[in-house]
Amino acid sequence: MSRVTDSDGRATEPELRTATTADVPRLVLLIESAYRGESSQAGWTTEAHLLDGQRTDEDDVTAAVSGADSRMIVGEQDGDLTACCQLQNHGTYAYFGMFAVRPGAQGGGLGKRVLAEAERVARQELGVSAMHMMVIRQRDDLISWYERRGYARTGRTQPFPYGDERFGIPRRADLEFELLVKDLAAAGGVLPAPREG
Numbered sequence: 085m086s087r088v089t090d091s092d093g094r095a096t097e098p099e100l101r102t103a104t105t106a107d108v109p110r111l112v113l114l115i116e117s118a119y120r121g122e123s124s125q126a127g128w129t130t131e132a133h134l135l136d137g138q139r140t141d142e143d144d145v146t147a148a149v150s151g152a153d154s155r156m157i158v159g160e161q162d163g164d165l166t167a168c169c170q171l172q173n174h175g176t177y178a179y180f181g182m183f184a185v186r187p188g189a190q191g192g193g194l195g196k197r198v199l200a201e202a203e204r205v206a207r208q209e210l211g212v213s214a215m216h217m218m219v220i221r222q223r224d225d226l227i228s229w230y231e232r233r234g235y236a237r238t239g240r241t242q243p244f245p246y247g248d249e250r251f252g253i254p255r256r257a258d259l260e261f262e263l264l265v266k267d268l269a270a271a272g273g274v275l276p277a278p279r280e281g
Contacts, residue, residue, distance in 0.1 A: 087096040091177065092117070094189060095195075097161070097197070098159035098160055098161040098166050098167060098194065099159070099160050099161065100157060100158070100159055100167055100197070100198065100201050101157070101158060101160065102155055102156065102157060102158075103149045103155075103157070103158045103168065105146060105149055105150055105157035105170060106148065107149065107156070107158060107165065108142055108145050108146050108149060109142065109167055110165045110254070111145045111149070111156065111158070111165065111182075112140060112141065112142055112145050112168075114165050114166075114168055114184050115139050115140050115168065115182060115188060116138065116139055116140070117171070117184075117186060117187060118139075118184035118185060118186065118190075119131045119135075119139040119184065119211045120135070120137070120139050120252070121230070125139045125235070131223070131252070132149070133222065133255065134220065134222060134223075134254070134255055134256065134259060135251075135252035135253060135254055135255060135259075136252065136253040136255060137249050137252040137253035138249070138250070138252060139251075139252060140182065141250065144250070145182070148170040148172075148181075148182055151172070153172055153173040153174075154170060154171065154172045154173070155170070155173075155205070156168055156170045156171075156182065157169050157170075157171070157198065157201055157202055157205065158171050159185075159194060159197075159198055164190045165186075165188070166185065166186045166194065167184065167185045167186065167194050167195065167198045168182060168183070168184050168198070169181070169182060169183040169184075169198055169199070169202050170182035170183075171202055171205060171206055171210065171246065173210045173212065174212075174216075176212060176213060176214065177212050177213065177214040177215065177216050177265075178202075178203055178206040178210055178212045178214075178215050178216070179215075179216050179217065180199075180206075180215050180217040181215065181217065181218075183195070183196070183198070183199070195229075196233070199233060202215070203215060203266070203268055206268055207268045207269075212268065213267065214265055214266060214267055214268055214269075215235075215265070215266045215268055216262075216264070216265050217235070217263070217264050218242065218261040218263055219261065219262055220244070220259060220260070220261060220262075220265055221241060221259075221260050221261065221262040222256075222258070222259060227262070227264065230264050231264075233266075234266045234267075235264040235265065235266045236264065236265055236266065237262060237264060238262070238263045238264065238265055240262065240263040241261060241262050241263070242260060242261045242263075243259075243260050243261075244259035244260055244261065246259075
């Protein structure tokens with residue numbers, strides 16, 4: 085758990101912690117607000133120009149929070165969830181997803197802080213050597229943001245799941261995802277020894 089306070093003990097930055105199932109309804113609202121609909125356009129991470137419909141739902145977020153190889157990290161300030169991300173442990177790498185920062189809180193460094201915490205957890209607690217993520221290839225601004233933080237484009241793509249409205253309703257016919265990868269061992273020092281057994 086990470087908490088920054090002022091001299092009077094008040095939180096000046098969100099506390100970073102592991103999500104619980106009690107957080108699920110608020111996490112769905114946070115993720116939707118960052119990517120879909122009119123509210124998302126107050127921030128720069130919006131996908132509203134590319135997709136209508138939902139970004140996620142309670143079933144997906146519940147699985148992310150409670151899955152055996154999954155963990156959600158949340159940023160909370162004064163009882164309000166302001167950021168989140170998911171880590172899925174794939175043995176040699178962690179998959180990073182469901183990354184969201186409340187639109188009104190974007191641009192102030194919170195996203196960088198959550199991403200850095202996710203990388204720390206992946207290295208030190210999960211013991212993996214790389215982080216993977218899939219980003220919509222048409223999101224040049226977002227891909228550039230990740231590249232500035234050490235993620236490399238691989239050129240490996242996957243088609244958008246057209247026809248499956250659980251992922252949204254596309255507004256164009258050429259959407260696809262690209263895999264971005266970061267070497268965490270090179271970026272963050274020594275990994276813990278693998279667990280035996």
